[in-house]
Amino acid sequence: MSLHIETPLLESLPLSVKSGRAVWLKMEALQPPGSFKIRGVGAACEHHKAQGAQRFISSSGGNAGLAVAYAGRRLGIPVTVFVPETTTERAIELLRLEQAEVIVHGGTWQEANERAQAFVGASDAFIHPFDDPLLWRGHATMIDEVAKAGMKPDAVLLCVGGGGMLSGVVEGLQRNQWANVPVIAVETQGAASFHAALEAGHSVELERIDSIATSLGAKRVSTRALECAKQHPVHSVVVSDASALSACERFLTDHRILVEPACGASLAVVYENHPVLASFDRVLVIVCGGATATIDQIRKWAEAG
Template sequence: MKLHIETPLIESRAMSVITGRSVWIKLDALQPPGSFKIRGIGHACETYLAQGARRFVSSSGGNAGLAVAYAGRRLGVPVTVVVPETTTERAKELLQLENAEVIVHGISWQEANAFAQSLVGASDAFLHPFDDPLLWQGHATLVDEVFRSGLKPDAVVLSVGGGGLLSGVVEGLHRNGWSDIPVFAVETAGAASFHAAVRAGHTVELERITSIATSLGAKRVCEKAFQWSKNHRIHSVVVSDQSALSACERFLADHRILVEPACGASLAVAYENASELESFSNILVVVCGGATSTIDQIREWKSSKHAP
């Protein structure tokens, strides 16, 4: 049973006109649980089920947990998701809609994650939100689909949180013979753990997450994502919360799809015609999605002092 769907790949006319180049969007916001996460998490859940797992346990303030809950419901496996106190009511509602047991613990994902791991019994499988080779293998199917479409972009733009999507996309580029295509890895200021790692020459832990794009809120990017930065052309880009929020509103108007600020970060690079895109003519933007923000929330954040 394949738990993810093949998502549309279309040209964004609005972004193409703004940038003066062809901008293609891979619409993973249309995955059943609302984000790209189901690609890797679905693959991992199927693998662990085949190995005898009787329950899935996850730690996630949003989209990873939703993907685990969706996969568990489809596969007939009970799911427990531990979320931090910062998790939105909307996210908790969506998790419960997928029949997951939701436990609120800790003020950060790190605390929720430690508690989730303490719950894992002998017949349980733990689903990490971003740091698992099975996830990267599954996320790489996004590139497989682009490859089969016949479109070869000359650059890929995507958002980075913990680095699972970045690791999967670069793996997908390499397994399809596209190791020459550079990737622009976009984060918001206040959640830029990949940018910090690139600057330091090794992964580092951020003191705290101050961005409203909480889906990007991994204090330390996974080691694999950083290692790829040494073996593939990956350019780190940091945008403001306001840029990400504006991009969410513009994308909703242009494509009638609502995405989270975490996804808005990569869209902002195209909407603001960032100088980094100057030497490219055929750009692929991964619309990674995100199901836990409402348009009212996005507008509230945009007008508040919390979004610099």
């Protein structure tokens, strides 16, 4: 039995009316650990368990770490998650609820990741948050489910952090013979490493992450994400933190589900009827979720902004 569930594919009347086009939602926020991450992470953890791994090591202050912790608990494998000092108490609480050992190290994910990789022993498996073919293959199942439902969109709208979801969605589109369906890849200002790399024509590292959408906080996007942009039609869009936060509130009102600002970034493109949508009549939004944000925190960020 798979560690992820088949999530609902819903037509959103509120978003369709607001944007003047048919908007469909792939509800990954309903996955048991709270985000799409469990698709790829679950596949990777099952693979490494079959290879004899005795412990899973992860580096993530958010959804990837939660997915590894959930998978480890379900599979009976202990988990250690390295998180940066910026990780919220809520995220650490959720990791411990999943019985993971949590080690706080460094001011950024990159620093936590370096410590995590140095910690990996001979019988351990390191589960990367976004840069692993096992993850992409698992994430591609989102598109398999949409294809099985018979709903072919004109475009797929998603957010980009390290590029794992983008890589998986492109793999899913191509293996379902939907190579002509473009991806709209959204980031927030201050965390737009994918946009910067596309403009430069090669991978670049941001000096710092300056966005409240911490799940998008990879200073350098994966090489695979850039390859996907060369092999598949991909439109890059950057929105403000304020737009992402507003979309979280509006989505909660419209659909009674709270998502984090990273997911709010992609929803903001629809709520604000961004010009990138002009040529598409039917749009699929990956509602990727996010378990670590609370409505109080989102409102506090909005007030501070």
